[in-house]
Amino acid sequence: MNREVPRRPEQNADDADLFEAAGDPVLSAGSHRLLEGHLMSEIDAMARPQGAPDPHPAPRPRRSPYRRLAWIAVPVTALAVAATIALNPLGGNDDSATRATPDGKSPLTVIKVVPGSAKDLAAVVDRISFAAGASAQTPGPDQYLYTETRSAHAIIDGDNTRVDEPSTRRSWASPDGSRTWTINGTWQAAEPPTPDPHMGAPTYNFLASLPRDPDALLARIHADTEGQGNGADAQAFKTIGDLIRNQVLPPGLADVLYRTAARIPGVVVVPESTDAIGRTGIALARTDEVAGDRTEWIFDRNTYEFLGERTVLIRPLEKLPAGTVTGHSAALKRSIVDTIPTAPITPTT
Template identity: 30%
Template sequence: MAKVQASVTSAPQRKPTVTPIWFRRRALFASAAAALLVGGIVIADVVRPGGPGTTAEAAEVLNNAAAATIQTSDPVVGPGQYLKIATRSVFGTGGQAADVSDVRWEETTNSQMYVPADRADVWVWNREPRLILDSPSEEAKALPDEVRKAQEAESDGQPEFVGILRSPGGVFYGSEPTVIVGTPLREAASLPRDPRALLDLIYERTKGAGKSPDGEAFTAIADGLRTGVVPADLRAALYKAAALIPGVTVTDRHAMIDDRTGIAIGIASDGVTGANIVIDPASGLVIGVQSVLLKDYPGYPAGTVTTWTSLRTSVVDFAP
């Protein structure tokens, strides 16, 4: 789901050399309408995909999650109320100081999406600024701004927006929220509930994307599940569809995301990183997403959770 990249720029007169380390970010609603998926550098005891019997184990977990999610009532959002979808993301980045030493730290960003009872009404999206969680040395304090500038130069040269956005129907930046590629949220009822038919449609929609058809299909399902707004019957169908994808495994039965523990289901998306969704087995709800390195990367051993984002939903009476 997230791919490690590195870019090195150097400056004369022993100024800090920025070596930004960041990860491909996916939109929470599979469109520009949601918080960017970024994550944090933590070390976890992760079982990497490929072991015998793990696919069958994952199928059992996903089918159990489908059964649990049908038993879990969807939040009831009354007139004038909002479904609040709060995300907390932590991600690692770094650079090279003037003394050529590597410096790394963690940053975090939070966002809240307020979805009205009538989804055609105005959605509210509050995007908070990125904050540094850890700066290991005095010399490192100057590096974050330089890393951000390097990242902006690699993108469109614009800083990330911070503040409150409002848009009818959640059409932020010209894109409306989607369930899977090609199907907007407002048309979720049109998707098949039969797992095989749903998976075939997802394969068709993601054909030619990425390095692995199975990895792209799993990622498309994860993108839908983590919106927090997919109705229970469709969530169940998405779980069962994921259980049919070859190579999907249980990667961690005790995955921790933002002080909550769930079962991580994942796939080796590109041979470098594994994309995981973390499910609460009791409710069948997604509590977060993460990416795990499958191979050693300079400064990060295999098994490092490179990205994670937590997801919490609740019903509230007002939006900012």
């Protein structure tokens, strides 16, 4: 997995109020759309001088070394609330609802947690594995693995709950890990080489060396992650999820990873899930009973292409109700390219 770059958490006296217990939805979807249009027109009028152009500045991402949690873009101004409603394309058929905190500052996405089932697991994994194998790519030694991922998180830190804004992470990495350039929101830099690749910080060449037998691969993952996470099975599922979310996978490994995941106890098929940019699909999922959440890997229900990931609370956590969407990502691009940035590139948010 490409290394996450720590960012300094920003403090905000209002942030502790962002996750007050959400009440029942009070507006229909149609009412939300009407409210959004009204808010945006009012805010446009107030936010700039008469006759001045609307620059629509991009929000500045924030990250924290604390626990990553929700798909909630929630700066506390009225403009941010309206923008969040517009930019949070959740929905589909999973009974999602936007619930505001009592003071109206922070819309939360709370869904009905649909039970998963292992009944069709083997058939679904077969289709996902076939699609993954067909799309796998092999770079030359002088080429780069390019990945682009959109994600958003929230952080729970006691009473000082803070929210990250959605950001796009772009990465260029050589197969041997000796040359890597990362743009993460507004941060960008060349990263140091990876001298000792492992499951938590792999290179393409490291991944290409892994076993292609599902049982052997699962045993290797268990051995390499022993003592990590909330138990061997929970950590194995997390490790595979990190690989499929953040890497261009070698031929022969992409399909085996899903067959390996199907051997982990507790993995089920969820009929509907939504990624960070609003795409819906079928999901492979597993509940972490210690953390109290379920992680869902989302796939296009027609092509079985990997779309992204979602994490949902299955029971209340501090001030967040069960059903709160606590993590979202979307895989935007996975490709082989010939060049790596040598000069600053305008970051995306």
